[in-house]
Amino acid sequence: MALSSANAIGYKSMLDSLTTAVLVLEDDLRIRYLNPAAESLFETSITRSQGLPFSDLLMDSEDALNTLHAAAGNGQSYTRREAEFTLTSGSRLTVDYSVSPISLVPTELLIEIQPRDRLLRISREEDIISQQETTRILVRGMAHEIKNPLGGIRGAAQLLDRELNSEDQREYTRVIIDEADRLRSLVDRMLGPNKALQLAPTNIHEVLERVRTLLEAESKGRVLFLRDYDPSLPEFRGDKEQLIQAFLNIARNAMEAAFENQAAQQDESPPTITFRTRALRQFTIGHKRHRLVCRVDVVDNGPGIPPDLLQNIFYPMISGRASGTGLGLSITQSIIGQHHGLVECESEPGQTDFIIFLPLEDTP
Structure with missing residues (x-):
């Protein structure tokens, strides 16, 4: 019927x-x-x-x-x-x-x-969190194996430097010492922040405004910054300085990619970065449901990220730019992870959107 x-x-x-x-x-x-x-x-x-x-x-x-x-x-x-x-x-x-x-x-x-979007997203986020933990364990093990012999190489070069009388020969030992220090610094950066979070009441818009101010100074006004903020977002307990570093890594990458794209395409439209904040209620990050979550979008009008690179951009030493170190996004993911949040990325030619989720209630 x-x-x-x-x-x-x-x-x-x-x-x-x-x-x-x-x-x-x-x-x-x-x-x-x-x-x-x-x-x-x-x-x-x-x-x-x-x-x-x-x-x-x-x-x-x-x-x-x-x-x-x-x-x-x-x-x-x-x-x-x-x-x-x-x-x-x-x-x-x-x-x-x-x-x-x-x-x-x-x-x-x-x-x-x-x-299916919600279930697929939760499954994808659980995979991302699992990959992060696996990567963190691998990097820490590799760092330990690298730093130990580096210390021995540097110490031996210092002893040799004291024994040499020729300034020309000392130049070689100083190169060894400088390169050992550079590698040690690189390994430390791969490990990300090694100090505990200094948690205090934090306003996400103060963090984003600091990032915008820094990049406006760096770009000398050549970047157009757009802001679309939700003023109802409450403060949350976070490490303001580390969050500034996390968002600065994302926005600086966006700015540099947009500049490179502008030069390559001879495009006269200015590089544009949009900061957008929204509140999400009863939102799941990984396997945990949160009463209130802040969603931050950092959107640029650059060339986009190739699909084969998009799945791996948060791994250390992965970069889409010739001059990139591939550490900024890995560090960002680590900092946001310490705040019990998550970073995702959606990209297509002409637009890349880094999406950051941060719980707004205290999480043990």
């Missing part, structure tokens, strides 16, 4: 109470019904959408629409896993959905949609 009959009233009451997004489409794929979960998912309402083609809710989903037409034609059910929908607002959704015919003449389709 079609949902349009009088008996549909009882079904509608049940569907309205579901957390699963449910839509009913007519045989020409016009929208007959959305439950509240579907209204939230598609960022619309039944009043605005009823009678509209389903394609009005989606962009670039030709394959999904063709499959729906086929289901309406042959009356067969089917399921899709991890399909991607792009809404007219530009938002992208990864979903599992099932299509079931619920009447024969005319054919109506019942679509059940389960968003």
Whole structure:
């Protein structure tokens, strides 16, 4: 029996109470019904959408629409896993959905949609946190193995330097000492901050404003900085100086990449960096759910990060620039991790967005 009959009233009451997004489409794929979960998912309402083609809710989903037409034609059910929908607002959704015919003449389709983005993000974040911990253990072990012989090499060079009478020969021992010091400094930087956090009430906007001021001075006004702050964000317990260093690493990388891209493309538009803050409630980072989280976006209009590099940019010694050391983002991830937060990156040509999540309540 079609949902349009009088008996549909009882079904509608049940569907309205579901957390699963449910839509009913007519045989020409016009929208007959959305439950509240579907209204939230598609960022619309039944009043605005009823009678509209389903394609009005989606962009670039030709394959999904063709499959729906086929289901309406042959009356067969089917399921899709991890399909991607792009809404007219530009938002992208990864979903599992099932299509079931619920009447024969005319054919109506019942679509059940389960968003997967949250589960996929949690899984991805758990992988990132696991990779960070593995990398930290490997780097600390490697640092220990490097620093021990370096100390012996430096000590032997100092002893040899005292025994030599020729200034020309001492020049070689000083090169050994200087290079040993340089390598030791490099290893220390790979390890990241080695002092305990100095926690105190911290305002995230003060941190970002300090970063902006420093980079404005470095760039001599050649970078356009845009700010989109949520003034309702409360203070949290953090190490202000280390957080400044973490955000400075991200924003400086963005600025340098934008300058290089501008020179290579001979583009007259100025490098632009946007700082954006938002509050997220009941948000999960890794496996832990937080009552309130601060999301910070650092967005630049540079060339973007190649996909093959994007998955590895937080590892030490990985850099997309010839002049980069590959340590800045690794250090940033370490500092944010000590604050029980996480750094992610989304990039495409012309825009790179570093997303930083920081819990705003005390975390043991």
